[in-house]
Amino acid sequence: MQKQNQMDISTIHQKYFRPSCLRALNLRFGGEFYSLFSEKPHDQIHLPPEWFRTPEDTLLNYFSILREAENLGGRSCGTVGQARTPFPIAYNFLSREYQKKLSFDEYFDSFAGIGHTSLIKLFYVPDGKNGLKFFYEMETIEGFKGKRAEYFGYSYGFINLVYEKEGFKISYLSKFEEDFLCAPYHGWDHDGEAVVEVKYGEWCKLIQQIYPTVREGYFKHIYFKGTDGADYWFIYVTLTNGTDVEIAQFRKFINEEWKQINIKPEEECLTRFERVKES
Structure with a gap:
C-alpha cells in the first residue's frame, strides 16, 4: 500500500x-x-x-x-x-x-x-x-x-x-x-478545491455542500451551497506549474442572477477562525 x-x-x-x-x-x-x-x-x-x-x-x-x-x-x-x-x-x-x-x-x-x-x-x-x-x-x-x-x-x-x-x-x-518547487512539496493553497474548502469552509464557515468541480480546459469552476442559503461559484485558472489561481467569485440567492463578489478570507475570516481555534 x-x-x-x-x-x-x-x-x-x-x-x-x-x-x-x-x-x-x-x-x-x-x-x-x-x-x-x-x-x-x-x-x-x-x-x-x-x-x-x-x-x-x-x-x-x-x-x-x-x-x-x-x-x-x-x-x-x-x-x-x-x-x-x-x-x-x-x-x-x-x-x-x-x-x-x-x-x-x-x-x-x-x-x-x-x-x-x-x-x-x-x-x-x-x-x-x-x-x-x-x-x-x-x-x-x-x-x-x-x-x-x-x-x-x-x-x-x-x-x-x-x-x-x-x-x-x-x-x-x-x-x-511561477514557482515549480513549493507546490509539489508544500501546502494546500496551490489547489483550487482545497483552497475553497479551507478558506471558505473552515475559515469562513460558509460551505454547506460542495459540488463536483466542472473543468473546461485550464479553467476550474467550483460551486457550493452556502450556509446562508445562497449558491456560490468560484472560477480558477490552472497555471503551467499546476497551481490554481482564483479569477472571480459569484453569489446567487434564490430567484436572483449571479452577482460578482469579493470575499477576502484572510481579512474577513482568518482572525475569527484563529480565535475560535484557540478558545
Missing part, C-alpha cells in the same frame, strides 16, 4: 515539473516589421490606431512585439531575436498615466534576463470595479549574466486597460513569477 501511495504522489506531482505545451498566441508580426522602427526612441514612434481597436488587439499586438525582445546583457553567439528594438515600440502601448508612473528605463529594466517571450494564456476577467481587466500567462527564455545556459521561466498576472483617443491602452500590468 505504501508503494502504491508513493507512485500516486509521484504521478500527481508531475504536473508541477512539466513545461507548458500550449501554443503561442503572440505571432502577429514578422522580422521585417521591426526595421520600420530601428534606432528610434520611444517618443519618436507613432503607431497606427488600428492596433488599439479592441482590448484583444492591443494585448495581442503588444505581446507579439515583445516576442523577440531581448535584455539578456549580451550573448557570445551574437544578436538574439530583434535585440532591444521592440522595447520602445511596446512602451507606446502603455497609457499616458501609466508612462508617468513608469519611465522607459524602468520599463526596460523590468525585462532584465529575458531573451524571448511566448504568450500562452490570455482572457477577459470579470471585474466590476476596475473596468477592463485581462489575465495572462507567458513563457520566457531567460538567462543569467555571465552564464551561457538559458532556461524556461513562467509568469502570470493581470492587465487593466483604459480607452484613450488612440484606442485601448494598458493602464496597469502586474507580474508574478
Whole structure:
C-alpha cells in the first residue's frame, strides 16, 4: 500500500515539473516589421490606431512585439531575436498615466534576463470595479549574466486597460513569477478545491455542500451551497506549474442572477477562525 501511495504522489506531482505545451498566441508580426522602427526612441514612434481597436488587439499586438525582445546583457553567439528594438515600440502601448508612473528605463529594466517571450494564456476577467481587466500567462527564455545556459521561466498576472483617443491602452500590468518547487512539496493553497474548502469552509464557515468541480480546459469552476442559503461559484485558472489561481467569485440567492463578489478570507475570516481555534 505504501508503494502504491508513493507512485500516486509521484504521478500527481508531475504536473508541477512539466513545461507548458500550449501554443503561442503572440505571432502577429514578422522580422521585417521591426526595421520600420530601428534606432528610434520611444517618443519618436507613432503607431497606427488600428492596433488599439479592441482590448484583444492591443494585448495581442503588444505581446507579439515583445516576442523577440531581448535584455539578456549580451550573448557570445551574437544578436538574439530583434535585440532591444521592440522595447520602445511596446512602451507606446502603455497609457499616458501609466508612462508617468513608469519611465522607459524602468520599463526596460523590468525585462532584465529575458531573451524571448511566448504568450500562452490570455482572457477577459470579470471585474466590476476596475473596468477592463485581462489575465495572462507567458513563457520566457531567460538567462543569467555571465552564464551561457538559458532556461524556461513562467509568469502570470493581470492587465487593466483604459480607452484613450488612440484606442485601448494598458493602464496597469502586474507580474508574478511561477514557482515549480513549493507546490509539489508544500501546502494546500496551490489547489483550487482545497483552497475553497479551507478558506471558505473552515475559515469562513460558509460551505454547506460542495459540488463536483466542472473543468473546461485550464479553467476550474467550483460551486457550493452556502450556509446562508445562497449558491456560490468560484472560477480558477490552472497555471503551467499546476497551481490554481482564483479569477472571480459569484453569489446567487434564490430567484436572483449571479452577482460578482469579493470575499477576502484572510481579512474577513482568518482572525475569527484563529480565535475560535484557540478558545
